[in-house]
Amino acid sequence: MNAILQRDSRAADNAAPTAHDADAFLQFFEEKVKSVRAATANQPSPVPSVSADTQLLTFQPYSQEEVRRLITASPTKSCALDPIPTFLLKEMIDVLLPFVTAMINASLREGRLPPSQKRAVVTPLLKKPRLDTDDLKNYRPVSNLSFVSKLTERAVSTQLVGYLNEHGMMPRLQSAYRRHHSTETALVKVLSDIFIAVDQQQVTLLGLLDLSAAFDCVDHDILLQRLRTKFGINGAVLSWITSFLTDRTQQVFHKQCLSSVLYLLFGVPQGSVLGPILFLLYVSELFDVIAGCGFTSHAYADDTQLYISVPAASFAYAIERFVCCVERVRDWMGSNRLKLNEDKTQVIWLGTRQQLDKNLPSTLTLRNGTVLQFSTVVNNLGVLIDSQLTMADHVATVSRSGFFQLRQLRSVRQSLTPAATKTLIHAFISSRIDYCNQLFVGVSARLLDKLQYLQNAAARLLTGTRKFDHVTPVLRELHWLPVRQRLKFRTAVLVFKCLHGLAPAYLADYCQPTTVTAGRTRLRSAHTRQLAVPRTNTNYGDRSFAVSGPSMWNSLPAAVRSSDCTVTTFRTQLKTLLFV
Secondary structure (H helix, E strand, O other): OOOOOOOOHHHHHOOOOOOOOHHHHHHHHHHHHHHHHHHOOOOOOOOOOOOOOOOEOOOOOOOHHHHHHHHHHOOOOOOOOOOOOHHHHHHOHHHHHHHHHHHHHHHHHHOOOOHHHOEEEEEEEEOOOOOOOOOHHHEEEEEEOOHHHHHHHHHHHHHHHHHHHHOOOOOOOEOOOOOOOOHHHHHHHHHHHHHHHHHOOEEEEEEEEOEOOOHHHOOHHHHHHHHHHOOOEOHHHHHHHHHHHOOEEEEEEEOOEEOOOEEEOOOOOOOOOHHHHHHHHHOOOHHHHHHOOOOEEEEEOOEEEEEEEEEHHHHHHHHHHHHHHHHHHHHHHHHOOOOEOHHHOEEEEEOOHHHHOOOOOOEEEOOOOOEEEEEOEEEEOOEEEEOOOOOHHHHHHHHHHHHHHHHHHHOOHHHOOHHHHHHHHHHHHHHHHHOOHHHHOOOOHHHHHHHHHHHHHHHHHHHOOOOOOOOHHHHHHHOOOOHHHHHHHHHHHHHHHHHOOOOOHHHHOOOOEHHHOOOOOOOHHHHOOOEOOOOOOOHHHHHOHHHHHHHHHHOOOHHHHHOOOOHHHHHHHHHHHHHO
């Protein structure tokens, strides 16, 4: 991007540190894991889980057509460890398919992954933009694995996740690395609960927990025991996972150089297919720990948030339960050889201005003496949440970054084709407007106007329309829904997915047909596929997806609600309707 926009070359140079080499990164990542292991060395071993009622003992062999689908569905990315580029393997798939299929089935049948597929090349990536690039603490290791290794992992993951879903073993409130789940669905769930609490004249204490090198500190013995007992994974399946975890090596690639080889004794590789799934199973018991303290929790990988809603006068109870909860979470993580960074935990009060003005404390003290300052704005999975839930800070950030990108694009607009310009605008502008925009339902018109101004500016840049020309025909020509219609579109599509098994169960629970609502089965609405809409007292309650989703759905014409179609067809019908 710097080269395209002809920015100062020094800006590009600042994207990578100059003070450290590959071996320095390798040593830092190793020492970080060692420090966590040392800090948790004296913790008691975790209590074994209750044995599962069912078992997964063997893998089913794959046909050539199934392997073909796995290959074609995989990203066309290559690693330095690949003997041939991935794009070439896909082009020669007809020739190589029998050999790849035989190799995968042999690995699954024998319950082991060949040593040649246990190597990783690690790329250090900044945790967040604009962090100090010379500080090693600001980097996380991402493993690049061979394509064949990841292909075999996909074969294992498909059957493992299928087994876990069939028996309802996946953590319900974990939204990472799962089909139909995302950061957006996680935030919609959490804020829906909070909006309902505000509607009931309550304040919410929200805590965002921070873990240190969580993926890299997973204890293999604890993980394998948990897979055996809690999830019923044994036999060749457990043998394969054991082989996948053990005898792994990694090297850091930085400044066109490879570090020395490090043998890994702990952790699951970030950047792998199976590693994240194993991590979710490893920390699945954490939800029970948090629930036992009276909190509701939701997680996206190792980003865990917990919240409790109480009347403003009962803030002391909420703080007491939070302190107790953090203590239990720290103890559980310690026994599982993970480390909770209590000093990096963020806390915030959420509610109306009147509720927040009732002498709520600005700090709380944990039992180890750590003092946490209540924030007025927190970054939750990429969305800025302010204490009064206005979304003003997030909209301002989206608007500011969007106009900055437009100014950069305007300087090179004449050198770009219309197709390239459109692609860049979708990548830098539309994606920002659309990210988690279901959370914008019910916000002030002034904030929506800010987003509309940004979309209008992007449309004018793309089409060359003058500043004071009417923009509505331009949006229609581009087939772009205006911001307010985009909110309706995204909400209705999410409800459609909830009704057709294409959304998480925790959101589908909000979309209940009137046919299953007591006392309403005889009403006319029960026969037109309308949904039950909970009663609310304030605008906050109306913003909850539990209310805004069914309300938006019920406002659609009966023909649209009643049609049995695919999500693609529904989106087309809905977009046509909203353009009228």
